[in-house]
Amino acid sequence: MSTTPRARVGRPRATAGSTQLAPRDEILDAAAALFVENGFAATTTRAIAERIGIRQASLYYHFAGKDDILVELLERTVRPSVEFAKTLREDPSLASAAALHTLAVRDVETLAAAPHNIGTLYLLPEANRDRFDGFRASRRELRDAYGAFAMDAATDALRATWTLAELGAAIIHLVEIVIPLRRDGEMIDAVRIADACLRLCGLDDAAIAAATGR
Amino acid sequence: MSTTPRARVGRPRATAGSTQLAPRDEILDAAAALFVENGFAATTTRAIAERIGIRQASLYYHFAGKDDILVELLERTVRPSVEFAKTLREDPSLASAAALHTLAVRDVETLAAAPHNIGTLYLLPEANRDRFDGFRASRRELRDAYGAFAMDAATDALRATWTLAELGAAIIHLVEIVIPLRRDGEMIDAVRIADACLRLCGLDDAAIAAATGR
Known part of the structure; x- marks a missing residue:
């Protein structure tokens, strides 16, 4: 369903990512983009993690799940x-x-x-x-x-x-x-x-x- | 995902359905309820058909798909x-x-x-x-x-x-x-x-x- 280009998976924090956002904000930003483009139901936490090139586990370090991200947004x-x-x-x-x-x-x-x-x-x-x-x-x-x-x-x-x-x-x-x-x-x-x-x-x-x- | 109670499948038109709506309107009404309750992406044409007790094929007689139903709504x-x-x-x-x-x-x-x-x-x-x-x-x-x-x-x-x-x-x-x-x-x-x-x-x-x- 997702049209997200596949980003590299890993720990881009150490390698000068493309944005200046803190990891938590980067997750929020990517999630906002995907929710608005594709809808909430059609967006997975995996798609959000992939969009910014982090592992799904790293996302769960910051947020308990998709609902928490939407609440914060x-x-x-x-x-x-x-x-x-x-x-x-x-x-x-x-x-x-x-x-x-x-x-x-x-x-x-x-x-x-x-x-x-x-x-x-x-x-x-x-x-x-x-x-x-x-x-x-x-x-x-x-x-x-x-x-x-x-x-x-x-x-x-x-x-x-x-x-x-x-x-x-x-x-x-x-x-x-x-x-x-x-x-x-x-x-x-x-x-x-x-x-x-x-x-x-x-x-x-x-x-x-x-x-x-x- | 759907919380729709399973309705009987068949041709309720002939058996005094619970509503007075025309079949097309009945589909629109059921779809509206499900879209609003569960979201568009999470609602299937099958769930819509089941809600009013018609076959999915009957739904496709009236609408080409979910998008058409949303457009009409x-x-x-x-x-x-x-x-x-x-x-x-x-x-x-x-x-x-x-x-x-x-x-x-x-x-x-x-x-x-x-x-x-x-x-x-x-x-x-x-x-x-x-x-x-x-x-x-x-x-x-x-x-x-x-x-x-x-x-x-x-x-x-x-x-x-x-x-x-x-x-x-x-x-x-x-x-x-x-x-x-x-x-x-x-x-x-x-x-x-x-x-x-x-x-x-x-x-x-x-x-x-x-x-x-x-």
Whole structure:
């Protein structure tokens, strides 16, 4: 099934590999490429190991299996933004609309830079299993961070009809537009997507300009 | 790999099957369930046939293979909305903002009613192959219908910074929020999502109320 070119098997770490990545990151990178190209089910740990020229046993030194690799890949799409949301929340000088905008810009950039567009893996049936509860909890945390900033920034009319979770869901999904766009070879810059998040909260152009210091 | 309970094999059409679906629709429904639960790669045409109690040969009478089934499932998530957009476009009495809102409501309802939330299949690696060019073209057609209504409805400020394709992409993705929401057992009603689409175009509450006759 795999279309991976057969790489040499051995210990390329000692022989100046083609990348500068740590072994663990190299495994993640190769797995991301194969999952995105061929699907999760069709990708074996052997194919991942072969792609970077290590033995399957070396892969198992770093990861218990394919699920663990997918968990780590998915968490890497979310965790930096969850952490960033915390630092924004701790800044009392930052208005909610500005915090939401800043978070959205950072999140778009994280997704746009993710190797092999791994955000596409989030809707895999496999990612719905119990093993991925931790990832889903992290993603809910990010959604609720968006929701909290958004509810605070929103107009009264909006706050009367949307719950925090709903508004957070709408915004995280709007941010994640970069995933299908990138897959189709297109892109919208991060600032305009972040502007759209504020528009979703009912802010007009003047309010957006004020919030973003433009 | 499959967890499908083994159904009887034979010709259940003649013996009052458990559903009222036509054979072709019954195949599509069973395939959608298995693709969504277990993934596309892990689902065999045999598992699909067994699930509804027909022979594999009967399945091949209706579909050339798994790819054809996935194409048809994906097109069913998009085609009704493409057709509906055409009828909206042909109504000269309908303003663009109203048309956009009406289309978004119908589209959300179509996705919310799709069997087994087949919208989740759209990001499958398999759906990126040439075989799915037709589906992707249909989806682009829907995106551009959204984009055309949206550009016409949008404020000048927005029209100056977004292209039709970009705005269409943002809106179709906002509509498709129902797919992950439904997967997580949540829902936002169609009218509020459609309102959010108009907000994305820069419309304020008064303009949204006017466009939707509220």
